[in-house]
Amino acid sequence: MPGQVDLIIWFLGTAFELLFVVCSLARKSFLHYFFLNLYLLISTTASIGRFLILWSYGQGSDQYMYFYYYSDALLTLTLFCALISLYLHVFGELRAGEYVKWGAVFLLLGTAGFSYAVVAQSTQRLSTSFAYELSQNLYFVGLVLTYILWGAVLKLRETRTRLVQIILSLGLYFSGYAASYALMNFSARLSVIRYICPVLGCFLPLSWSLTILRHDEEARLVPAQLVAVPR
Amino acid sequence: MSRKLGALVLAMGILVGAMGIKTVLSSNSKGTVMMANGPAPIPWPPRTPPKQTPPPSFN
Numbered sequence: 001m002p003g004q005v006d007l008i009i010w011f012l013g014t015a016f017e018l019l020f021v022v023c024s025l026a027r028k029s030f031l032h033y034f035f036l037n038l039y040l041l042i043s044t045t046a047s048i049g050r051f052l053i054l055w056s057y058g059q060g061s062d063q064y065m066y067f068y069y070y071s072d073a074l075l076t077l078t079l080f081c082a083l084i085s086l087y088l089h090v091f092g093e094l095r096a097g098e099y100v101k102w103g104a105v106f107l108l109l110g111t112a113g114f115s116y117a118v119v120a121q122s123t124q125r126l127s128t129s130f131a132y133e134l135s136q137n138l139y140f141v142g143l144v145l146t147y148i149l150w151g152a153v154l155k156l157r158e159t160r161t162r163l164v165q166i167i168l169s170l171g172l173y174f175s176g177y178a179a180s181y182a183l184m185n186f187s188a189r190l191s192v193i194r195y196i197c198p199v200l201g202c203f204l205p206l207s208w209s210l211t212i213l214r215h216d217e218e219a220r221l222v223p224a225q226l227v228a229v230p231r
Numbered sequence: 232m233s234r235k236l237g238a239l240v241l242a243m244g245i246l247v248g249a250m251g252i253k254t255v256l257s258s259n260s261k262g263t264v265m266m267a268n269g270p271a272p273i274p275w276p277p278r279t280p281p282k283q284t285p286p287p288s289f290n
Binding site (some may be wrong): 002006008010012013014017033043046050051056059060064065068069075082098099102103104106107111114135136140141143144145148156178181182185197198199201 | 243
């Protein structure tokens with residue numbers, strides 16, 4: 001079983017995920033941000049399932065490993081859909097929704113094809129290796145997509161407070177994970193690093209919940225002076 | 232049609248960029264995994280099965 005600190009972070013993260021769904025329902029934004037809610041609902045369910053399996057079989061068991069990686073692939077796919085839904089929010093006014101959907105389908109098929117090509121040599125448990133590889137690759141695709149969305153928000157002078165803050169949180173979340181991944185590869189001995197990923201897992205639902213709680217859908221941001229200064 | 236082709240080209244560009252970042256970040260990989268979903272403890276990645284050795288023959 002994991003230590004007390006790990007468990008506290010885990011429970012807090014799951015509670016924050018539920019908090020976002022409750023806040024969305026309370027502020028009547030559930031359908032407006034349906035895919036974000038769907039992602040966090042599936043994440044909560046996966047978290048409960050993981051805990052039950054961990055409790056029954058232990059962290060080193062095959063049962064936990066398989067459940068973790070399959071649920072992670074499902075979650076990464078849902079996160080990808082949530083990210084595309086944010087693209088649709090941003091590009092919806094430009095009537096570019098159809099092209100965003102086509103691009104997303106191409107990207108998903110390309111990532112799946114690439115992942116299959118990587119694991120095709122594996123002879124045993126192809127589906128598990130594929131789920132693991134697809135999850136990893138989709139994560140990095142999501143990272144690039146988020147940076148592009150950041151650029152689009154800046155370029156289009158997006159002023160919807162909720163949307164901007166949700167996208168910024170997602171960008172910080174992805175960047176934090178990428179940084180911690182690089183740190184783990186460079187110095188895996190530091191014990192603090194192993195807490196970074198779970199804490200980041202708490203950060204995203206908490207920041208989204210605070211955004212939904214603090215701002216209405218009609219709230220608008222004043223563009224930063226640096227960006228808005230006319231030439 | 233050309234816009235759909237543009238979407239395809241952009242998607243392929245994003246895929247290449249993403250795989251490039253993955254390669255750069257994991258160039259010094261020590262078997263760590265990149266899992267970005269939830270605060271649950273991360274298990275070891277799926278193991279590669281050990282090579283099957285033929286049973287000893289009875290000579």
